[in-house]
Amino acid sequence: MSRRGLLIILSSPSGAGKSTLAGRLRKWDDSLRFSVSATTREPREGEENGKDYFFVSVPEFQEQVASGDMLEHARVFGNYYGSPKAPVQAAIEAGRDVLFDIDWQGAQQISNSALQEHVLSIFILPPSITELHRRLVSRGQDAAEVIEKRMQKSWDEISHWDGYDYVLINDDLDATEERLKTIISAERLRRSQQPDLVNHVRELQTQFGERE
Amino acid sequence: MSRRGLLIILSSPSGAGKSTLAGRLRKWDDSLRFSVSATTREPREGEENGKDYFFVSVPEFQEQVASGDMLEHARVFGNYYGSPKAPVQAAIEAGRDVLFDIDWQGAQQISNSALQEHVLSIFILPPSITELHRRLVSRGQDAAEVIEKRMQKSWDEISHWDGYDYVLINDDLDATEERLKTIISAERLRRSQQPDLVNHVRELQTQFGERE
Numbered sequence: 001m002s003r004r005g006l007l008i009i010l011s012s013p014s015g016a017g018k019s020t021l022a023g024r025l026r027k028w029d030d031s032l033r034f035s036v037s038a039t040t041r042e043p044r045e046g047e048e049n050g051k052d053y054f055f056v057s058v059p060e061f062q063e064q065v066a067s068g069d070m071l072e073h074a075r076v077f078g079n080y081y082g083s084p085k086a087p088v089q090a091a092i093e094a095g096r097d098v099l100f101d102i103d104w105q106g107a108q109q110i111s112n113s114a115l116q117e118h119v120l121s122i123f124i125l126p127p128s129i130t131e132l133h134r135r136l137v138s139r140g141q142d143a144a145e146v147i148e149k150r151m152q153k154s155w156d157e158i159s160h161w162d163g164y165d166y167v168l169i170n171d172d173l174d175a176t177e178e179r180l181k182t183i184i185s186a187e188r189l190r191r192s193q194q195p196d197l198v199n200h201v202r203e204l205q206t207q208f209g210e211r212e
Numbered sequence: 213m214s215r216r217g218l219l220i221i222l223s224s225p226s227g228a229g230k231s232t233l234a235g236r237l238r239k240w241d242d243s244l245r246f247s248v249s250a251t252t253r254e255p256r257e258g259e260e261n262g263k264d265y266f267f268v269s270v271p272e273f274q275e276q277v278a279s280g281d282m283l284e285h286a287r288v289f290g291n292y293y294g295s296p297k298a299p300v301q302a303a304i305e306a307g308r309d310v311l312f313d314i315d316w317q318g319a320q321q322i323s324n325s326a327l328q329e330h331v332l333s334i335f336i337l338p339p340s341i342t343e344l345h346r347r348l349v350s351r352g353q354d355a356a357e358v359i360e361k362r363m364q365k366s367w368d369e370i371s372h373w374d375g376y377d378y379v380l381i382n383d384d385l386d387a388t389e390e391r392l393k394t395i396i397s398a399e400r401l402r403r404s405q406q407p408d409l410v411n412h413v414r415e416l417q418t419q420f421g422e423r424e
Contacts, residue, residue: 125412129419155420161413167403169213169412179401186398189391191379200337200381201373207341208367 001196005092006187007115008032009100009107009164012124013154015135017170021124022099024177025184033091035100038064041079054084072102072109077149083110092118097184104160111163117192122183123164127171129154213408217304218399219327220244221312221319221376224336225366227347229382233336234311236389237396245303245310250276253291266296284314284321289361295322304330309396316372323375329404334395335376339383341366 012018026032038054040061049055056064061080065073073082083100091098092115100110111119126132132154136147161167166183170176191197224230238244250266252273261267268276273292277285285294295312303310304327312322323331338344344366348359373379378395382388403409 125409125416129416129423151423155417158413158416161409162403164403166401167406167409168401169409182394183398183401186395189378189380189395191374191376194379197337197373197379197381201370204337204341204370205367211341211363 001194001200003095003188004118004193004195005095006097006184006193007088007092007100007110007119008097008184009102009110009119009121010124011102011104011107011121011157011164012170013126013132013157014150015132015139015154016124016126017135017173017176018101018124020173021170021177021180022101024173025099025180028177028181029097029184031096033087033096033098035083035088035098035102037081037083037102038070039079039081041081071113071115072106074103074105074109076103081106088115097188104157104163108160108163120166120184120187121164122166122168122180123161124176125158125161125167125169127169213406213412215307215400216330216405216407217307218309218396218405219300219304219312219322219331220309220396221314221322221331221333222336223314223316223319223333223369223376224382225338225344225369226362227344227351227366228336228338229347229385229388230313230336232385233382233389233392234313236385237311237392240389240393241309241396243308245299245308247295247300247310247312247314249293249314250282250296251291251293253293283325283327284318286315286317286321288315293318300327309400316369316375320372320375332378332396332399333376334378334380334392335373336388337370337373337379337381339381 010018010022036050036054038056038061040056040058043049043055047053058080061082064070064084065082069085070082071085071088073080083102083106088098100106107121111121133151136150168176168179187193222230222234248262248266250268250273252268252270255261255267259265270292273294276282277294281297282294283297283300285292295314295318300310312318319333323333345363348362380388380391399405
């Protein structure tokens with residue numbers, strides 16, 4: 001039976017392990033698509049347009065929001081971020097799950113969108129704040145000031161944990177990975193993801209009719 | 213972390229394999245409890261009070277319904293059937309899942325009850341009507357007339373397939389068993405089943421406070 005794809009939202013404060021987990025899920029199932037966000041911020045070194053982000057101007061971004069082409073959008077640290085709708089719709093209709101690495105504001109918007117019955121939202125919590133800070137520092141990517149800014153945003157993000165279907169404490173990467181796979185495997189079986197079921201039931205109905 | 217138990221509703225027409233699957237789930241996890249229904253029908257040979265059913269009189273049954281002690285109840289073939297609430301509440305608070313072998317009417321009532329956020333409802337479909345009939349006949353339990361009555365009730369049951377969270381076509385017992393295990397394992401991880409998460413988040417909040 002063919003199935004419909006899920007919109008899998010993965011949210012967490014930076015440093016909780018979300019990117020590592022998303023990478024592992026992609027390895028587990030390479031049919032999984034990442035939703036590439038559009039943003040008005042400047043590309044960082046090494047970032048590729050269309051792969052890491054769609055880099056657009058502010059007027060372009062606003063135009064897309066106004067035309068209803070964004071599934072969700074938000075302003076973070078003075079820049080706009082949003083998830084273009086068309087590639088997501090195409091993927092889920094082709095039976096492919098789409099992974100969203102977005103914050104609680106985006107999660108809330110997608111969870112209330114027309115596609116809400118296909119949404120699976122998961123929040124990843126760190127085991128402790130010390131550990132969250134340690135992971136941000138050990139990435140060695142960001143200046144102390146940026147790390148502090150991220151830490152401050154963390155509580156804002158964590159405080160919205162209760163808007164998600166699933167909330168996992170990432171105290172062990174392998175265990176969290178297994179849980180994510182179990183959750184995704186199950187949610188793919190949901191009635192709402194199985195458009196062909198209605199045909200099977202119609203077939204049963206016909207067979208009942210023929211018995212009479 | 214302690215968890216809250218699920219109310220797992222398994223519905224299907226007779227002959228779709230539900231009892232076999234329920235038995236396999238019990239073997240997989242012996243902490244799973246079966247909800248023992250109360251009924252006003254006469255015990256059949258070999259049936260044990262308190263194990264197969266709670267056999268009660270019509271006035272006793274009506275009294276329990278009136279006092280709100282039944283999670284759901286229905287009248288089938290002239291007899292009353294119902295699920296007593298107290299043992300279910302005790303089990304799920306102790307973190308044990310409870311399995312309900314009930315029809316769509318009962319499923320609907322439990323899905324709309326105060327415990328609805330802990331309900332997981334699954335419908336098992338047969339691969340075909342011929343196969344359903346074959347399985348009923350091959351059990352050798354029932355007279356031809358009873359089988360015909362069950363077949364007639366089957367469509368009534370199947371026609372409510374779309375009120376369930378998950379709908380599985382049981383064309384292969386092992387595959388269906390695996391799917392059921394995946395679904396139950398995932399649903400146990402839902403935020404609503406993890407009452408201790410709120411304590412973890414409070415702990416994180418305290419740690420944030422201490423940083424400032």
